[in-house]
Amino acid sequence: MTAEVTSLYADWKKIYPRYQIGFFRNLRFIIYGLELGIFFILPWVRWERVGVDVNQAVLFDLPERKFYIFNWVVWPQDIFLLAFLLIAAAIGLFFITALAGRVFCGYMCVQTVWTDWFLLVEKWFEGNRNRRVKLDQSPWNREKLLIKFGKQLVWLLISAWTGITFTLYFADAPVLLQQYYAGSAPFPAWFTFLFLMLTTYIMAGFAREQVCIYMCPYARFQGVMFDEDSLIVAYHPEFGEPRESNRRNREQMGNRVGACIDCNSCVTVCPTGIDIRNGQQYECITCAACIDACDSVRQKVGFEPRLIRYTSLREMGGGKTRFIRVRVVAYALLLTLCLGGIVGYLANHSPLEFTVIGHRQPLYILQSDGSIQNNFTVRVLNMTDTQQTYALDVTGLPGATLTVGAVNNRDSQGHPLLTVPPGSVTPFSVYLRQARDHVVSGRQEIFFILSAQASLGGTSTYKSIFMRP
Numbered sequence: 001m002t003a004e005v006t007s008l009y010a011d012w013k014k015i016y017p018r019y020q021i022g023f024f025r026n027l028r029f030i031i032y033g034l035e036l037g038i039f040f041i042l043p044w045v046r047w048e049r050v051g052v053d054v055n056q057a058v059l060f061d062l063p064e065r066k067f068y069i070f071n072w073v074v075w076p077q078d079i080f081l082l083a084f085l086l087i088a089a090a091i092g093l094f095f096i097t098a099l100a101g102r103v104f105c106g107y108m109c110v111q112t113v114w115t116d117w118f119l120l121v122e123k124w125f126e127g128n129r130n131r132r133v134k135l136d137q138s139p140w141n142r143e144k145l146l147i148k149f150g151k152q153l154v155w156l157l158i159s160a161w162t163g164i165t166f167t168l169y170f171a172d173a174p175v176l177l178q179q180y181y182a183g184s185a186p187f188p189a190w191f192t193f194l195f196l197m198l199t200t201y202i203m204a205g206f207a208r209e210q211v212c213i214y215m216c217p218y219a220r221f222q223g224v225m226f227d228e229d230s231l232i233v234a235y236h237p238e239f240g241e242p243r244e245s246n247r248r249n250r251e252q253m254g255n256r257v258g259a260c261i262d263c264n265s266c267v268t269v270c271p272t273g274i275d276i277r278n279g280q281q282y283e284c285i286t287c288a289a290c291i292d293a294c295d296s297v298r299q300k301v302g303f304e305p306r307l308i309r310y311t312s313l314r315e316m317g318g319g320k321t322r323f324i325r326v327r328v329v330a331y332a333l334l335l336t337l338c339l340g341g342i343v344g345y346l347a348n349h350s351p352l353e354f355t356v357i358g359h360r361q362p363l364y365i366l367q368s369d370g371s372i373q374n375n376f377t378v379r380v381l382n383m384t385d386t387q388q389t390y391a392l393d394v395t396g397l398p399g400a401t402l403t404v405g406a407v408n409n410r411d412s413q414g415h416p417l418l419t420v421p422p423g424s425v426t427p428f429s430v431y432l433r434q435a436r437d438h439v440v441s442g443r444q445e446i447f448f449i450l451s452a453q454a455s456l457g458g459t460s461t462y463k464s465i466f467m468r469p
């Protein structure tokens, strides 16, 4: 007796989604166009920054460890903001999912956007669904070879341009492009470009719906973000069933027929190949292509549209969808807190940072006039894009005199003036002396204060210790 082997995996069947125009198709086009436009154009947008060579609006300068995003320069010490932004993005995703289901998958996800673009190219070369099916079933000949070759070539060009564009965010775009042309681009750039080109080509050209169904973790855990008020795309069996393609016969026989004419249009347009009439399925990315398809069919046959529509489980059960509910409000509050925190930090963040390191060899110097001197190294980071001059002051030490090595300039109140070029760190040797009349024994807590002369240069304070015998 031989044991029967059952595969745990379903055989892959190629899906030929039919192209269908309609309201939601147009809406998706607009969103996809915006997304692609921003991605491909942004590295080419120039942005003047006074005193800095970098004139690219968005540049992630990894060697310098600085991110330029229009007027905002993210320094390594601000990197936690990016973590906050990622947290905000995750909460935003929870919020939008609780409210509108998998609308992110159908309208914004890069996998959907690039797959749709590749499908358009496929349609342009091979025709709409029926012609594509026929072409795949037909024997290879010169025409089929040319069509397939043309499609693959355009796919590869799109993939290459996607990979190149991604790398342009990490270097001066025109320079890097020239380096690619001359073959002299650095290895990490080549590697990233080729890796992204390959993954785009495979994911959008071949893996397509498999990514959404099997690979994407979001599809798996989205269930916990849903509730019965979240928007879903659903078929309404109470209107549609019993479905019947040959309505006249059934009606003549006196049988009740539902509004669904069983034309299969909603199935043939589905990018994940499911039949929405079978109920809610995790493969559904809420793209609403089936709504467009059903609306178009039903307008042609003269029935009321919207057999398939955006609804909620509560609405399907006869209730009314509640958009404002605890879960949605909680996500909205968290999102507001997170974004508010980022905006607040940016609004109050000083574009100036400095550190003070007290010299420990020796801890203090007893001068011939009886005063005590401590030496410090002050490192000043100017995070603006212009040269700044800062006045250095100290508080908490009566009878104090500040001197900065190689700096003779002082402001009207006698504070030493430190000049720091834009976007750089400059160290200064600082000598702090306390006059004999004020000296008492022991350590003294003091505060260094650095204030920019220009209004946008910032002010910062640093706590330190003055050492005495």
Ligand code: SF4
Pocket: 233, 266, 269, 270, 271, 272, 273, 274, 275, 276, 283, 284, 285, 286, 287, 288, 289, 290, 291
């Ligand atoms: S069932 Fe409809 S909404 Fe869901 S993926 Fe298919 S076409 Fe898109």
Ligand code: SF4
Pocket: 235, 240, 243, 259, 260, 261, 262, 263, 264, 265, 266, 267, 277, 293, 294, 295, 297, 307, 308
């Ligand atoms: S497109 Fe509409 S009418 Fe046609 S099979 Fe689907 S639900 Fe029925």
